[in-house]
Amino acid sequence: MNWTDERVERLKKLWADGLSASQIAAQLGGVSRNAVIGKVHRLNLPGRAKSGGQAAVRTKRTTTAPRAPNYASRGQTSTNAVSRSSIGGISAGGGATALKQDVEVSTALALDTRPIQDVVVPISRRLSLIELSERTCKWPIGDPLQEGFHFCGNDAAEAAPYCTYHSRLAFQPSSERKRAR
């Protein structure tokens, strides 16, 4: 994808609006967030001040080049197969949000007093489309044509499209389907 005047203009606007590089990349399409950042630099657009978000108080890089990295020591990254038990094992990463969600789910299933409503039970992160990543729950909430539409956005297991709660709603194994209903 090349930087047409039009795309550059959009980049400028979105950057000025405070969108993050990855969000801008998602909107423009065809470019990575690195490409966006690189372009921002070349355009001499003001970087993100040390205000708001998380600056990047990068103290000038000492003559040590980042190139010629340790290609040798690379590749040591092992993709750990994290085993997640169906209900108890929630990743700690999500913090309070994920934890709270799990508690509510457990409670709902344990008490079994009334059916789980269609309406949101877990506390969603209310992410917009472009904010979704491979690890966020893509369960839609609301009417896509109405204002306020968003996605759950809670932590989703490795290859799962939804968080544990919504995975259960989406892939109910008949037995649980009865109880939930």
Place this chain on the structure above:
DNA sequence: CCCTGATTCGC
């Protein structure tokens, strides 16, 4: 782990 922007430099 997820993410952020900044920087360097091979292309």
Place this chain on the structure above:
DNA sequence: GCGAATCAGG
């Protein structure tokens, strides 16, 4: 000029 790889940080 471009942007992947990398760094440094939240």
